[in-house]
Amino acid sequence: MTVTIRPADKADTPALAELIEEIERFYGSTEVQPIEERRSQVEEALFGSLPLASALLVEDESGDIVGLAAYSFLWPAAGSSHSLFLKELYVRDTLRRQGVGARLMKELRAIAAARSGCSRVEWMTDRDNPIARGFYRSLGFAEFDGKIVYRVDTGTA
Template identity: 70%
Template sequence: MMRFRPANRKDTTGLAELILEVEQFYDNSTAVQPLAERRRQVAEALFGSPPMAHALVAEDEDGDLVGFAVYSFLWPAAGSSHSLFVKELFVRSALRRHGIGTRLMDILRALAAMRPGCTRVEWMTDRNNPGARSFYQSLGCTESDDKIVYRLDAGPEKG
């Protein structure tokens, strides 16, 4: 039986291991970050003061983490409301198509609905990820071409 719950400090190593799987899924060509460094970053991001994000985890009957959703609340959204932004949703490949991602998204939607002033759940996916796009469409979502994503490195200003 699958269990869904908020992440806690005891999940740090399991989340760090899943993040490596995320990187491998996206075929990230950067060097593999040492596990100790990933654990430190997970602990700081999710359990620091203040935390930078929140996470839900999916754990199997043996207590192993098999999926997660990382999210933050963003303000402003529409008007002066706020939104729940899903930064990452990931389920181990062997367990995809078993309802785990759907359940995580259902919980995220419920969390947003319970928070006063939260008007929506938002996320992004890569255009070249047909599996994710199909999954989100199966949830009844429609794709939006309204936004263009920009990125800047956090390093020193160039120029």
């Protein structure tokens, strides 16, 4: 199957909100936000007056959104440089193991390389996700064993 990888635009908001539900269920969530709330949050995060993130989308031959790579730039990284931080990489199961994830990773590296002052691409995966870990190893990426992730909820959605 032929797919296109492209930046998200505002018209993609409804499809992205639906894909986010699919992602949430993939990670085991049994409860998800109402669709209108998700749409509003997607639009604000990607296209608000101060966007929080950017996204590359995977579009199939019929125009359906079947994957994404959501990322932000973080500062500081090494010295006073910044990094591209990949928050979510997802490809619908029907397209996995066809090189789509590898193409997304290659595109993210190109975006980072083209941005002045961006010194690296960083991301995380769960220790108990052998499929994701194997995918990243297959691309030649080594695991970095030195960070511990902390998380606290703010009490707002």
